Amino acid sequence: MIRLVGSDLSCVRGGRQVFSRVGFTVCAGEALLVTGPNGAGKSSLLRLVAGLLQPQHGRLELEGGDLELTMAEQAHYLGHQDALKPSLSVGENLGFWTALLGGQRAKSDDALALVGLGGLAHLPAIYLSAGQRRRLAIARLIAVERPIWLLDEPTSVLDSAAQAMLADLIRAHLSGRGVALVASHGPIGVNGAKQLRLGRQADQGTESP
Amino acid sequence: MTALAALLARDLRLAVRVGGGALIGIVFFTLVVTLVPFAAGPNLPLLARLGPAILWLGALLASLLALDRLLAMDHEDGTLDLILTARVPLELAVAAKALAHWLTTGLPLVIVAPLLGVLLNLEPKATGTIALTLLAGTPALTFIGLIGAALTVALRRGGLLLTILVLPLTVPVLIFGVAASNAAIAGPVPFGTPFTILCALTLISIVIGPLAAAIALRQGLE
Numbered sequence: 001m002i003r004l005v006g007s008d009l010s011c012v013r014g015g016r017q018v019f020s021r022v023g024f025t026v027c028a029g030e031a032l033l034v035t036g037p038n039g040a041g042k043s044s045l046l047r048l049v050a051g052l053l054q055p056q057h058g059r060l061e062l063e064g065g066d067l068e069l070t071m072a073e074q075a076h077y078l079g080h081q082d083a084l085k086p087s088l089s090v091g092e093n094l095g096f097w098t099a100l101l102g103g104q105r106a107k108s109d110d111a112l113a114l115v116g117l118g119g120l121a122h123l124p125a126i127y128l129s130a131g132q133r134r135r136l137a138i139a140r141l142i143a144v145e146r147p148i149w150l151l152d153e154p155t156s157v158l159d160s161a162a163q164a165m166l167a168d169l170i171r172a173h174l175s176g177r178g179v180a181l182v183a184s185h186g187p188i189g190v191n192g193a194k195q196l197r198l199g200r201q202a203d204q205g206t207e208s209p
Numbered sequence: 210m211t212a213l214a215a216l217l218a219r220d221l222r223l224a225v226r227v228g229g230g231a232l233i234g235i236v237f238f239t240l241v242v243t244l245v246p247f248a249a250g251p252n253l254p255l256l257a258r259l260g261p262a263i264l265w266l267g268a269l270l271a272s273l274l275a276l277d278r279l280l281a282m283d284h285e286d287g288t289l290d291l292i293l294t295a296r297v298p299l300e301l302a303v304a305a306k307a308l309a310h311w312l313t314t315g316l317p318l319v320i321v322a323p324l325l326g327v328l329l330n331l332e333p334k335a336t337g338t339i340a341l342t343l344l345a346g347t348p349a350l351t352f353i354g355l356i357g358a359a360l361t362v363a364l365r366r367g368g369l370l371l372t373i374l375v376l377p378l379t380v381p382v383l384i385f386g387v388a389a390s391n392a393a394i395a396g397p398v399p400f401g402t403p404f405t406i407l408c409a410l411t412l413i414s415i416v417i418g419p420l421a422a423a424i425a426l427r428q429g430l431e
Contacts, residue, residue, distance in 0.1 A: 052290055052430055072294045081287025087226035088219070099215030100295045 001028045002064040002147055004049070004071075004179050009058035011044045018044045020057070024196050028064075028147075028177040031170060031190045035183075036198035042183035043079070045198065046150040049181060050077040065147065075148035076101075082137040086126035090117055093125050094139055103144030111142040115165065130157040138166060141173075149173055149180040155188070164189065212297045213305045220309030230278055231313045234271040238318050241267035242325040253330045260329040261390035264339050267325075268318045268347060269383055273375060275314040276354040277361075277368035279306065280426075284362045289426070299426060304419035307355045315347035338393040338400070342407060346386040349411040352418030353378045359422035363429050382410050 003025065010020040018041035026032045034042045047053040049060060051072030062071045084093050090112065098108045112118050115135040120128075128136065134157050141149060149170070155163045167189030170180050174190070182188050224231040245263050246256060280303070283289045292302050322343050326336030357375035361367035388403035 050290070050294060052293060054430065069296065073296045075294060077290055077294055079287055079290060081285075081290070083287040083291050085219075085223055085286070085288075087223060092219075092222070096215055096219045097291065100212045100291060100297075102212060102296050 001177065002062060002179065003027050004148060004181075005059075005061045005063065006045075006049070007059050007061075009045070009048065009060065010056045011041055011048060011053065012056045013044060013053075019198050022058075022196070022198065024194070026179045026181065026194065028179060029174050031174055031180040031182060031188070031193040033182050033184060033188060033190075033193045033195045034198060035185065035195060040198035042198055043152050045196075046077065046152050046181055046183055047079075049148070050075050050150050052077065062148075071148070074146055075150055076141050076144070076146045077150045077152075078137055078141065078154055079152050082133045084125045084128070084133055084136065087124060089122050089124050090128070090136055091121035093136060094143060097140040098143045101140065101144040101146070103140075108139070108143040111139040112136075114142055114169075115139045116162070131159055131162060134158055135162055138169065142169065147178045149178060149182075151180065151182045151184075153183055153185070155184060155186065212295050213301055216292070216302060216305045217309050220306055221313060224309070224313035230275065231317065234275045234314045235317050235321055237274055238267045238271040238321065239325060241270060243328055246328055257330045257332075257335075258395075260326065260331040260335065261339050261342075261387050261394065263329060264322050264325065264343070265346075265383055265386045265390070268322065268343055269350060269379060271318055272315060272347060272350040272354065273372050273379075275310070276351075276358050276375065277371055279310050279351075279355060279358040280362045280422075281358065281367065285365075289362070293426075293430075299423040300419045303355060303359065303422045303426070304415075307351050307418065307422075310355075311348050311351040315351050316344075318347060319343045332394075335390070335394045339390045342386045342389045342404065345404065345411055346382050346407050349382045349407075349414040350379055352411075352414040353382070355418040356421045356425065359425035359429070362426065382407065385410060 005025050007023045009022045011018045024032055034045055036042055044053060048055050049071065051070060060071065065074050094108045094112060095105065098105060112121055115138050117132065117135055154166055158166060170188065170190050173180060242263055249255060293299065295302065319340055322340045323336040326339065354375050357371045360374065361371045364370065385403045385407040389400060389407055392398040392403055393400040
């Protein structure tokens with residue numbers, strides 16, 4: 001059972017206080033939907049958890065995780081950039097991520113099929129559309145198993161079928177005792193997700209149905 | 210180890226694909242060296258005397274030219290974020306990237322240097338020696354450049370700043386590289402003395418470069 005707890009977090013970027021005194025708790029099997037207006041610090045919060053930003057103040061703790069690894073090493077960060085190399089093929093891109101992040105090579109083919117790119121493994125990534133690029137980025141979440149998913153507006157370029165697919169994947173991940181933090185402006189199709197609203201009156205995370 | 214091997218293999222593959230830029234360095238090096246005889250005139254003894262310096266200058270400039278591809282592209286497309294969440298120390302990850310960079314931009318310079326030596330009226334033995342000093346010295350250029358690349362990674366189009374930052378640090382390598390070549394060709398200093406210092410500079414930069422670059426990248430996380 002893992003539990004991700006952030007308490008009293010403050011973040012400063014470029015001299016500007018993005019958010020302060022933000023706290024949340026996510027237990028295994030739960031999703032936290034991070035909402036708020038543009039500039040409220042949704043992406044910054046996810047980057048804090050991913051270890052890509054340092055909090056100015058506050059604590060982030062992972063209970064029940066692998067003690068040998070840092071939190072970032074147990075997390076998948078899916079940001080706005082897809083980290084694709086246009087001159088490599090779809091399969092090569094995914095194969096590289098899988099090896100880099102410590103997954104099994106065999107799972108990457110299944111992952112490609114699962115996100116609907118099964119027949120495109122040999123296509124150079126430069127020919128992919130924005131939605132297909134995001135699908136490929138999502139494939140690495142499946143190819144490499146990590147308990148924490150940090151998804152930054154994952155649905156922004158996806159069509160409705162892919163949004164449904166992503167919701168299925170998140171539900172499957174949660175039922176496998178993972179946690180997911182999703183920054184999004186809309187619903188993510190996961191029932192019972194906790195909600196954390198960032199913005200002017202940023203406060204404790206509250207439950208929502 | 211798989212992660213580092215994957216990083217190395219990917220960077221090698223990217224360098225030889227379309228837009229990878231592995232050949233840019235060689236072309237630039239060749240241009241610099243071929244233009245010198247036109248500029249200096251057909252004075253063969255003069256060319257032979259300047260040969261080591263010209264080859265080293267060309268190699269130095271060609272290495273600097275390629276440096277902004279070392280980390281900037283991975284930063285722009287978000288790959289650096291993934292590397293930071295990989296289960297390998299950042300120091301080793303950037304070292305693997307620097308090694309791949311040297312293999313695709315530094316090593317080709319070493320290989321074409323003997324061919325270009327012909328244009329500068331250098332004896333086969335002299336060009337061989339210069340290639341040897343380049344082999345020992347160009348890794349230092351890449352690993353020193355790694356520090357500059359990490360410091361300027363967040364700046365878009367930071368190539369010129371990177372060059373200005375790195376150039377002064379590479380001066381010792383240039384001095385001892387040319388000194389070792391000249392020592393072997395004309396004497397009177399024994400070849401071993403400057404060559405050993407050149408090797409020491411390379412070893413030091415291979416240790417310090419990745420450490421400093423990793424610190425710079427972590428500091429730059431904002």
